[in-house]
Amino acid sequence: EAQVTQNPRYLITVTGKKLTVTCSQNMNHEYMSWYRQDPGLGLRQIYYSMNVEVTDKGDVPEGYKVSRKEKRNFPLILESPSPNQTSLYFCASSPRTGRLYEQYFGPGTRLTVT
Amino acid sequence: GQQVMQIPQYQHVQEGEDFTTYCNSSTTLSNIQWYKQRPGGHPVFLIQLVKSGEVKKQKRLTFQFGEAKKNSSLHITATQTTDVGTYFCAGSMDSNYQLIWGAGTKLIIKP
Numbered sequence: 603e604a605q606v607t608q609n610p611r612y613l614i615t616v617t618g619k620k621l622t623v624t625c626s627q628n629m630n631h632e633y634m635s636w637y638r639q640d641p642g643l644g645l646r647q648i649y650y651s652m653n654v655e656v657t658d659k660g661d662v663p664e665g666y667k668v669s670r671k672e673k674r675n676f677p678l679i680l681e682s683p684s685p686n687q688t689s690l691y692f693c694a695s696s697p698r699t700g701r702l703y704e705q706y707f708g709p710g711t712r713l714t715v716t
Numbered sequence: 717g718q719q720v721m722q723i724p725q726y727q728h729v730q731e732g733e734d735f736t737t738y739c740n741s742s743t744t745l746s747n748i749q750w751y752k753q754r755p756g757g758h759p760v761f762l763i764q765l766v767k768s769g770e771v772k773k774q775k776r777l778t779f780q781f782g783e784a785k786k787n788s789s790l791h792i793t794a795t796q797t798t799d800v801g802t803y804f805c806a807g808s809m810d811s812n813y814q815l816i817w818g819a820g821t822k823l824i825i826k827p
Binding site: 642643644645646647650660692694704705706707708709710 | 722725749757758759760761764804806814815817818819820
Protein backbone atom coordinates (compact mmCIF):
# COMPACT_ATOMS: atom_id res chain seq x y z
CA GLU A 603 0.00 0.00 0.00
CA ALA A 604 1.31 3.43 -1.00
CA GLN A 605 1.74 5.48 2.12
CA VAL A 606 3.68 7.93 4.25
CA THR A 607 4.49 6.67 7.73
CA GLN A 608 5.55 8.65 10.77
CA ASN A 609 6.86 7.52 14.12
CA PRO A 610 6.09 8.01 16.87
CA ARG A 611 2.45 9.03 16.59
CA TYR A 612 2.42 10.56 20.06
CA LEU A 613 5.30 11.85 22.12
CA ILE A 614 5.54 13.62 25.44
CA THR A 615 8.98 14.91 26.34
CA VAL A 616 10.73 17.49 28.47
CA THR A 617 12.45 20.70 27.50
CA GLY A 618 15.93 20.19 26.11
CA LYS A 619 15.79 16.45 25.47
CA LYS A 620 16.76 15.78 21.87
CA LEU A 621 14.23 13.88 19.80
CA THR A 622 13.75 12.60 16.27
CA VAL A 623 10.49 12.03 14.42
CA THR A 624 10.91 9.66 11.52
CA CYS A 625 9.13 9.90 8.19
CA SER A 626 9.22 7.33 5.41
CA GLN A 627 7.42 7.03 2.07
CA ASN A 628 7.24 4.02 -0.24
CA MET A 629 6.13 5.84 -3.41
CA ASN A 630 9.57 6.84 -4.70
CA HIS A 631 8.61 10.49 -4.37
CA GLU A 632 11.26 13.13 -4.91
CA TYR A 633 9.72 15.87 -2.79
CA MET A 634 9.23 15.61 0.98
CA SER A 635 8.20 18.19 3.51
CA TRP A 636 7.51 18.75 7.19
CA TYR A 637 4.64 20.86 8.51
CA ARG A 638 3.40 21.83 11.90
CA GLN A 639 -0.28 22.46 12.54
CA ASP A 640 -1.51 24.73 15.31
CA PRO A 641 -5.12 25.80 15.97
CA GLY A 642 -6.12 28.79 13.88
CA LEU A 643 -2.82 28.86 11.99
CA GLY A 644 -3.33 26.13 9.45
CA LEU A 645 -0.29 24.27 8.16
CA ARG A 646 3.10 25.94 8.32
CA GLN A 647 6.03 24.47 6.48
CA ILE A 648 9.16 23.76 8.50
CA TYR A 649 11.58 22.28 5.96
CA TYR A 650 11.32 20.67 2.57
CA SER A 651 13.52 18.57 0.33
CA MET A 652 13.40 18.43 -3.45
CA ASN A 653 15.64 15.39 -3.63
CA VAL A 654 18.32 13.42 -1.84
CA GLU A 655 20.88 15.66 -0.11
CA VAL A 656 18.83 18.77 -1.01
CA THR A 657 16.96 20.47 1.82
CA ASP A 658 15.66 23.99 2.29
CA LYS A 659 13.97 26.08 4.95
CA GLY A 660 10.25 26.64 4.97
CA ASP A 661 8.39 29.31 6.88
CA VAL A 662 9.22 28.23 10.46
CA PRO A 663 12.58 26.37 10.49
CA GLU A 664 13.97 27.72 13.79
CA GLY A 665 14.63 24.97 16.31
CA TYR A 666 14.41 22.14 13.76
CA LYS A 667 16.85 20.16 11.63
CA VAL A 668 16.28 17.68 8.84
CA SER A 669 18.32 15.38 6.65
CA ARG A 670 17.67 13.54 3.38
CA LYS A 671 20.27 10.85 2.97
CA GLU A 672 17.91 8.44 1.26
CA LYS A 673 15.00 9.15 -1.03
CA ARG A 674 12.42 7.43 1.16
CA ASN A 675 13.35 8.92 4.56
CA PHE A 676 13.13 12.47 5.86
CA PRO A 677 13.59 12.64 9.66
CA LEU A 678 12.78 15.75 11.68
CA ILE A 679 15.18 16.49 14.52
CA LEU A 680 14.57 18.73 17.51
CA GLU A 681 17.96 19.23 19.14
CA SER A 682 16.64 21.05 22.20
CA PRO A 683 12.84 21.04 22.24
CA SER A 684 10.97 23.86 23.93
CA PRO A 685 7.30 24.16 24.97
CA ASN A 686 6.51 26.38 21.96
CA GLN A 687 7.26 23.37 19.75
CA THR A 688 4.27 21.54 21.19
CA SER A 689 2.23 20.91 18.07
CA LEU A 690 0.86 18.40 15.59
CA TYR A 691 3.48 17.54 12.97
CA PHE A 692 2.84 16.18 9.50
CA CYS A 693 5.26 14.77 7.00
CA ALA A 694 4.23 14.90 3.34
CA SER A 695 5.61 13.69 0.04
CA SER A 696 4.93 14.51 -3.59
CA PRO A 697 6.02 12.97 -6.91
CA ARG A 698 7.74 16.21 -7.95
CA THR A 699 8.43 19.58 -6.42
CA GLY A 700 5.29 20.82 -4.71
CA ARG A 701 4.00 23.37 -7.18
CA LEU A 702 2.02 21.19 -9.55
CA TYR A 703 1.56 17.95 -7.70
CA GLU A 704 -0.60 16.94 -4.80
CA GLN A 705 0.96 16.13 -1.48
CA TYR A 706 0.42 12.87 0.37
CA PHE A 707 0.41 13.27 4.13
CA GLY A 708 1.44 10.96 6.91
CA PRO A 709 -0.89 10.32 9.87
CA GLY A 710 0.72 12.99 12.06
CA THR A 711 2.78 13.08 15.23
CA ARG A 712 1.39 14.86 18.26
CA LEU A 713 4.27 16.27 20.27
CA THR A 714 4.00 17.73 23.76
CA VAL A 715 7.03 19.44 25.31
CA THR A 716 6.75 20.18 29.03
CA GLY B 717 5.19 37.83 3.39
CA GLN B 718 3.02 36.02 0.92
CA GLN B 719 -0.32 34.99 2.40
CA VAL B 720 -3.46 33.19 1.45
CA MET B 721 -6.42 34.33 3.52
CA GLN B 722 -9.21 31.82 4.01
CA ILE B 723 -12.67 32.61 5.38
CA PRO B 724 -14.68 31.87 7.35
CA GLN B 725 -12.76 30.13 10.10
CA TYR B 726 -15.82 28.11 11.10
CA GLN B 727 -19.18 27.47 9.50
CA HIS B 728 -22.08 25.81 11.27
CA VAL B 729 -24.76 24.40 8.98
CA GLN B 730 -27.79 22.17 9.27
CA GLU B 731 -27.44 18.93 7.38
CA GLY B 732 -28.74 19.56 3.88
CA GLU B 733 -27.68 23.21 3.78
CA ASP B 734 -24.92 24.48 1.53
CA PHE B 735 -21.38 25.39 2.59
CA THR B 736 -18.83 27.70 1.01
CA THR B 737 -15.26 28.60 1.87
CA TYR B 738 -13.19 31.30 0.18
CA CYS B 739 -9.48 31.85 -0.32
CA ASN B 740 -7.88 35.13 -1.33
CA SER B 741 -4.29 35.91 -2.21
CA SER B 742 -2.65 39.31 -2.50
CA THR B 743 -0.55 38.05 -5.40
CA THR B 744 -1.31 36.00 -8.48
CA LEU B 745 -1.18 32.27 -7.95
CA SER B 746 0.09 29.75 -10.47
CA ASN B 747 -2.23 27.10 -9.10
CA ILE B 748 -4.34 26.31 -6.09
CA GLN B 749 -5.00 23.01 -4.37
CA TRP B 750 -7.76 22.01 -1.97
CA TYR B 751 -7.46 19.50 0.86
CA LYS B 752 -9.86 18.04 3.40
CA GLN B 753 -8.89 17.03 6.91
CA ARG B 754 -11.34 14.91 8.87
CA PRO B 755 -11.32 15.30 12.68
CA GLY B 756 -8.27 13.49 14.05
CA GLY B 757 -6.99 12.80 10.54
CA HIS B 758 -4.49 14.14 8.08
CA PRO B 759 -5.04 16.43 5.08
CA VAL B 760 -6.17 14.60 1.96
CA PHE B 761 -5.87 16.09 -1.49
CA LEU B 762 -9.16 16.91 -3.22
CA ILE B 763 -8.33 18.81 -6.39
CA GLN B 764 -6.00 21.23 -8.16
CA LEU B 765 -6.98 24.25 -10.26
CA VAL B 766 -4.52 25.77 -12.70
CA LYS B 767 -6.37 27.82 -15.31
CA SER B 768 -7.88 31.27 -14.92
CA GLY B 769 -11.65 31.00 -14.39
CA GLU B 770 -11.50 27.23 -14.03
CA VAL B 771 -14.47 25.42 -12.50
CA LYS B 772 -14.33 21.77 -11.50
CA LYS B 773 -16.96 19.57 -9.90
CA GLN B 774 -16.75 16.45 -7.81
CA LYS B 775 -20.27 15.22 -7.08
CA ARG B 776 -21.65 17.84 -4.63
CA LEU B 777 -18.39 19.83 -4.47
CA THR B 778 -17.73 22.72 -6.85
CA PHE B 779 -14.31 24.37 -7.01
CA GLN B 780 -13.62 27.70 -8.70
CA PHE B 781 -10.45 29.61 -9.54
CA GLY B 782 -10.89 33.33 -10.14
CA GLU B 783 -10.22 35.06 -13.42
CA ALA B 784 -7.28 36.94 -11.93
CA LYS B 785 -5.99 33.76 -10.26
CA LYS B 786 -6.03 35.50 -6.89
CA ASN B 787 -9.04 33.84 -5.35
CA SER B 788 -10.74 30.49 -5.16
CA SER B 789 -13.78 28.94 -3.57
CA LEU B 790 -15.14 25.56 -2.59
CA HIS B 791 -18.91 25.11 -2.48
CA ILE B 792 -20.64 22.02 -1.10
CA THR B 793 -24.29 21.52 -2.00
CA ALA B 794 -26.62 19.81 0.48
CA THR B 795 -24.07 18.96 3.14
CA GLN B 796 -23.96 15.51 4.68
CA THR B 797 -22.40 14.31 7.93
CA THR B 798 -19.55 12.81 5.92
CA ASP B 799 -18.56 16.34 4.85
CA VAL B 800 -17.55 17.29 8.39
CA GLY B 801 -13.93 18.40 8.67
CA THR B 802 -11.61 21.26 7.89
CA TYR B 803 -11.08 22.38 4.31
CA PHE B 804 -7.77 23.97 3.34
CA CYS B 805 -6.67 25.78 0.26
CA ALA B 806 -3.00 25.92 -0.68
CA GLY B 807 -1.59 28.08 -3.44
CA SER B 808 1.77 28.46 -5.05
CA MET B 809 3.40 31.34 -6.86
CA ASP B 810 5.31 31.07 -10.09
CA SER B 811 8.47 32.23 -8.36
CA ASN B 812 8.86 29.25 -6.06
CA TYR B 813 7.80 25.70 -5.45
CA GLN B 814 6.34 26.15 -1.99
CA LEU B 815 2.69 25.92 -1.15
CA ILE B 816 1.19 28.76 0.87
CA TRP B 817 -1.63 27.42 3.01
CA GLY B 818 -4.84 29.06 4.11
CA ALA B 819 -5.78 28.67 7.78
CA GLY B 820 -8.70 26.37 6.94
CA THR B 821 -12.47 26.47 7.32
CA LYS B 822 -14.03 24.04 9.73
CA LEU B 823 -17.38 22.67 8.64
CA ILE B 824 -19.61 21.76 11.57
CA ILE B 825 -22.98 20.10 11.13
CA LYS B 826 -25.53 21.22 13.73
CA PRO B 827 -27.24 18.34 15.54
